[in-house]
Amino acid sequence: MAENDSSLDTFPKVLARNVSKFGNSPAYREKEYGIWQTWSWSEANLEIMNLAKGLIKIGVKEGDHVAVIGRNRPYLYWSLVAAQHIGAVPVPLYQDAVADEMEYILTHCSATFAIVGDQEQVDKIHEIQDKIKGLKDIVYVDPKGLRGYEKSNLHFFNDVTNFGKDDNGDLQAELSKRMAKITGETTSVLLYTSGTTGRSKGVVQTHKAIIGASSGANEFDRWSPNDHIVCYLPMAWVGDFMISVGQVMVAGACLNCPEGADTVQMDVKEMGPTVFFGPPPLWERLKTEVNIRIEDASSFKKGAFHYFMNHAEKVGKKILEKASVGFLDRLIYSLGEFIIYGPLKNMLGLTKVRIAYTAGEAISAELFDFYRALGINLKQLYGQTEASVFLTMQDDNDVRSDTVGKPIRGVELKIAESGEVLYRSVGAFKEYYKNPKATQETKDKDGWVATGDAGYIEESSGQLRIIDRAKDVGKMKSGSMFAPKYVENKLKFFPNILEAVLFGSGKDKCVAFLNIDLSAVGNWAERHNINYASYQELASNEKVIEMMKQHVEEVNQDLAADTTMSGCQIHRFLILHKELDPDDGEITRTRKVRRSFVAEKYDELVTALYKGDNEVSTKTEVTYEDGKKGYLEATLALVDAQTYMLKEKSDAA
Amino acid sequence: MSEKNSVIMEVKNINLRFGGVIAIQDVSFNIFEGEIRAIIGPNGAGKSSMLNVINGFYHPQEGEVWFNGEKRPSMEPYQIAKTGIARTFQNIALFKGMTTIENVMTGRQLKMNKNFFWQMLRYGPAIDEEVQHRRRCEEIIDFLEINHIRKTPVGSLPYGLQKRVELARALAMDPKILLLDEPMAGMNVEEKQDMSRFIIDVNEEFGTTIALIEHDMAVVMDLADRVVVLDYGKLLADGTPAEVQSNQAVIDAYLGVPH
Numbered sequence: 055m056a057e058n059d060s061s062l063d064t065f066p067k068v069l070a071r072n073v074s075k076f077g078n079s080p081a082y083r084e085k086e087y088g089i090w091q092t093w094s095w096s097e098a099n100l101e102i103m104n105l106a107k108g109l110i111k112i113g114v115k116e117g118d119h120v121a122v123i124g125r126n127r128p129y130l131y132w133s134l135v136a137a138q139h140i141g142a143v144p145v146p147l148y149q150d151a152v153a154d155e156m157e158y159i160l161t162h163c164s165a166t167f168a169i170v171g172d173q174e175q176v177d178k179i180h181e182i183q184d185k186i187k188g189l190k191d192i193v194y195v196d197p198k199g200l201r202g203y204e205k206s207n208l209h210f211f212n213d214v215t216n217f218g219k220d221d222n223g224d225l226q227a228e229l230s231k232r233m234a235k236i237t238g239e240t241t242s243v244l245l246y247t248s249g250t251t252g253r254s255k256g257v258v259q260t261h262k263a264i265i266g267a268s269s270g271a272n273e274f275d276r277w278s279p280n281d282h283i284v285c286y287l288p289m290a291w292v293g294d295f296m297i298s299v300g301q302v303m304v305a306g307a308c309l310n311c312p313e314g315a316d317t318v319q320m321d322v323k324e325m326g327p328t329v330f331f332g333p334p335p336l337w338e339r340l341k342t343e344v345n346i347r348i349e350d351a352s353s354f355k356k357g358a359f360h361y362f363m364n365h366a367e368k369v370g371k372k373i374l375e376k377a378s379v380g381f382l383d384r385l386i387y388s389l390g391e392f393i394i395y396g397p398l399k400n401m402l403g404l405t406k407v408r409i410a411y412t413a414g415e416a417i418s419a420e421l422f423d424f425y426r427a428l429g430i431n432l433k434q435l436y437g438q439t440e441a442s443v444f445l446t447m448q449d450d451n452d453v454r455s456d457t458v459g460k461p462i463r464g465v466e467l468k469i470a471e472s473g474e475v476l477y478r479s480v481g482a483f484k485e486y487y488k489n490p491k492a493t494q495e496t497k498d499k500d501g502w503v504a505t506g507d508a509g510y511i512e513e514s515s516g517q518l519r520i521i522d523r524a525k526d527v528g529k530m531k532s533g534s535m536f537a538p539k540y541v542e543n544k545l546k547f548f549p550n551i552l553e554a555v556l557f558g559s560g561k562d563k564c565v566a567f568l569n570i571d572l573s574a575v576g577n578w579a580e581r582h583n584i585n586y587a588s589y590q591e592l593a594s595n596e597k598v599i600e601m602m603k604q605h606v607e608e609v610n611q612d613l614a615a616d617t618t619m620s621g622c623q624i625h626r627f628l629i630l631h632k633e634l635d636p637d638d639g640e641i642t643r644t645r646k647v648r649r650s651f652v653a654e655k656y657d658e659l660v661t662a663l664y665k666g667d668n669e670v671s672t673k674t675e676v677t678y679e680d681g682k683k684g685y686l687e688a689t690l691a692l693v694d695a696q697t698y699m700l701k702e703k704s705d706a707a
Numbered sequence: 708m709s710e711k712n713s714v715i716m717e718v719k720n721i722n723l724r725f726g727g728v729i730a731i732q733d734v735s736f737n738i739f740e741g742e743i744r745a746i747i748g749p750n751g752a753g754k755s756s757m758l759n760v761i762n763g764f765y766h767p768q769e770g771e772v773w774f775n776g777e778k779r780p781s782m783e784p785y786q787i788a789k790t791g792i793a794r795t796f797q798n799i800a801l802f803k804g805m806t807t808i809e810n811v812m813t814g815r816q817l818k819m820n821k822n823f824f825w826q827m828l829r830y831g832p833a834i835d836e837e838v839q840h841r842r843r844c845e846e847i848i849d850f851l852e853i854n855h856i857r858k859t860p861v862g863s864l865p866y867g868l869q870k871r872v873e874l875a876r877a878l879a880m881d882p883k884i885l886l887l888d889e890p891m892a893g894m895n896v897e898e899k900q901d902m903s904r905f906i907i908d909v910n911e912e913f914g915t916t917i918a919l920i921e922h923d924m925a926v927v928m929d930l931a932d933r934v935v936v937l938d939y940g941k942l943l944a945d946g947t948p949a950e951v952q953s954n955q956a957v958i959d960a961y962l963g964v965p966h
Contacts, residue, residue, distance in 0.1 A: 086849070087842060087845035087846060087848075087849060088808075088841075088845045088848070088854070088857060089845075198850065198908065198912065199904070199908055199911075199912075201911045201912060202911060313854045313855075314852070314854050314855060316854070316855035317854055317855045320855070
């Protein structure tokens with residue numbers, strides 16, 4: 055297999071292999087008119103070839119950038135592949151991007167053609183057409199609403215495919231000529247990063263990189279042509295490109311496209327994917343939905359649910375990991391599978407899921423364990439656009455919520471002096487498009503790429519742990535590592551804690567600010583007959599402070615067990631008298647803490663925490679929603695939290 | 708909106724009375740094939756009565772209805788529906804307990820030829836027929852973007868979506884003329900925009916002739932090719948939106964006349 059793989063270094067070769075080896079097995083499925091339509095690899099190949107010829111006919115040249123914009127549909131995935139076949143470079147764009155955002159990317163990559171899903175996208179391009187000079191023609195898949203449009207530079211997708219069907223041999227000759235020129239080093243796709251720090255950058259990836267990373271990941275989790283994948287995440291996102299194009303094609307698996315954005319959850323049930331990818335917020339949402347429905351169920355059902363879920367928490371993970379579990383426990387678990395777990399998984403559409411992935415953000419252990427206890431093999435992976443995603447993945451019997459796994463085949467990791475994670479891999483990007491300066495800063499001459507994340511490799515397990523964005527990481531006075539986000543995440547995993555800010559860089563100990571989650575703690579207060587009139591009053595309640603203290607100490611205990619992070623234990627903390635608010639500039643609109651701003655604004659509170667006072671009076675300027683300013687006065691309790699010595703697992707609590 | 712010169716429907720000198728109440732008095736107008744024709748007027752002007760005359764629910768005491776170039780004899784509503792006239796209602800008239808697809812399928816009922824026996828057994832030719840009709844219904848569901856509520860009972864849907872399901876059911880009849888009685892009543896701005904877009908799409912893609920009653924003047928002026936204005940059962944004006952808007956009688960009827 056390995057020899058076979060290395061000869062397959064371009065997508066045209068991969069597609070040809072799929073046709074000859076899995077010609078009749080399903081390649082693409084889409085629900086249309088309420089019925090699942092299926093294309094086998096042979097049929098899909100025909101569509102792609104005709105489309106490729108049609109694109110040649112309408113004038114797409116080698117090296118042209120072809121923008122692909124729309125929801126996940128087979129036609130658009132074929133467009134990506136067809137563009138690759140004719141030596142053009144597909145550039146998938148976010149379909150919900152507003153015209154301005156599209157303008158930036160279309161101008162930056164000087165796209166000459168666009169293949170779009172529907173009228174909405176055509177309209178957006180028309181809106182900015184004057185500014186994007188290079189763009190010639192638009193191909194649209196769904197003709198609805200476009201009847202009255204001026205058609206001179208608009209093509210109906212089916213018409214383009216028909217050019218290929220009606221070909222008298224000329225187009226085929228040109229196509230063959232172009233395909234022969236494609237090598238592993240040819241650019242296969244241009245993917246734009248999300249651009250959380252400044253403008254998004256165009257990442258140039260070759261055929262060899264995408265295929266190399268995909269086959270490494272496939273090999274790791276044993277993908278086969280029998281696997282079914284559902285695509286529902288934006289096509290412009292690197293993860294979707296890797297899974298829906300890279301991995302699916304390399305494995306010869308089947309890609310399932312839902313009917314529309316609103317039907318995904320229903321369609322997933324019918325598709326029965328075997329591999330499923332979801333970011334942490336999705337897993338969180340599904341679990342919340344389950345909990346809400348259970349709260350509304352009859353007391354008998356509720357009782358059964360809680361009984362079996364408790365049991366699953368106890369033994370489910372062990373059973374999934376094939377550890378030894380007593381006969382009686384197994385028996386109860388199988389009964390639970392029949393009564394609760396099975397139907398629940400069915401409702402979520404995860405019955406057939408062999409592997410579920412989560413990535414992108416930290417996920418709480420509790421959330422992670424909920425799914426694993428149900429018998430869903432949820433795993434973490436770590437990667438980035440520049441690496442064709444896959445850097446590290448987790449083995450089936452070595453899955454944890456706090457690490458992201460081991461490097462897969464073809465990936466070398468090393469930790470820089472600064473603590474930043476560096477890698478060298480088959481999937482590493484060629485360059486940032488039209489940005490040699492950024493390329494040089496990120497990738498050195500030996501091919502080591504900087505991730506921008508700080509992390510370390512855990513000695514006991516060999517797994518990578520990501521701590522924080524590298525630029526936030528500092529050192530404590532003692533020289534041990536200070537990683538604020540890592541600790542804050544641990545705190546925020548408690549539903550009662552909304553926000554947390556950790557201080558301590560260059561100091562001998564850490565202190566923290568907390569924001570309680572008003573809805574969660576408010577709910578708790580109601581059930582415990584605690585009266586409160588405002589956030590401030592609830593936040594200064596003794597019982598709430600006691601609860602926060604317990605949470606903090608739990609986190610400390612966790613940190614104590616961890617050699618690298620034990621220095622970050624929280625010695626003292628306070629609950630802020632107001633919620634951190636984007637209106638006050640304390641957090642961004644996307645709820646990321648603006649660390650330095652907060653440190654400056656609340657300097658007297660930090661000082662008081664370090665001084666060892668028991669309470670502090672403060673007056674803070676606040677901005678109300680209508681823009682008016684006011685002052686908030688409060689006396690805050692400064693709380694000492696127990697810290698723990700670094701030792702093997704202890705039961706200090 | 709292509710060929711607007713051929714008349715598909717014409718009403719001539721319609722008089723409709725309920726006892727002593729004169730609902731419609733000597734009203735004549737025509738509808739061109741493929742156009743969007745609006746009927747407007749203040750409350751009680753006789754707009755809904757006019758639609759009811761067109762689809763045969765009311766039988767006018769005097770007057771003629773010409774359809775497809777022939778004078779239409781007195782018929783029952785279901786017979787008229789078979790000739791290709793479909794409608795939606797001011798107050799949604801769906802089967803609330805049934806799902807969207809079931810409701811839309813009822814719109815095809817008149818086109819199903821297999822007898823009751825086969826349909827009841829759901830066997831043999833009835834299955835083929837159902838598949839073929841289901842396909843058409845699915846196309847309409849896709850067209851109106853209600854796939855996600857295909858299997859939801861319509862009673863539990865929000866108002867705007869129910870209106871859309873009703874439009875889908877009317878379209879399922881593959882009508883030549885579609886009568887819409889206040890398709891946007893009670894909708895918020897966004898729902899109105901959606902509905903307007905669907906009405907234009909239906910008109911353009913399926914080439915369906917549309918006659919609609921609507922109160923929102925902005926909507927009417929945007930959508931309609933020609934407008935009929937009724938007031939107290941009488942024809943007040945007839946013409947393009949611009950003509951109607953500048954007609955003094957219409958302005959007086961809507962804004963009142965200084966005394």
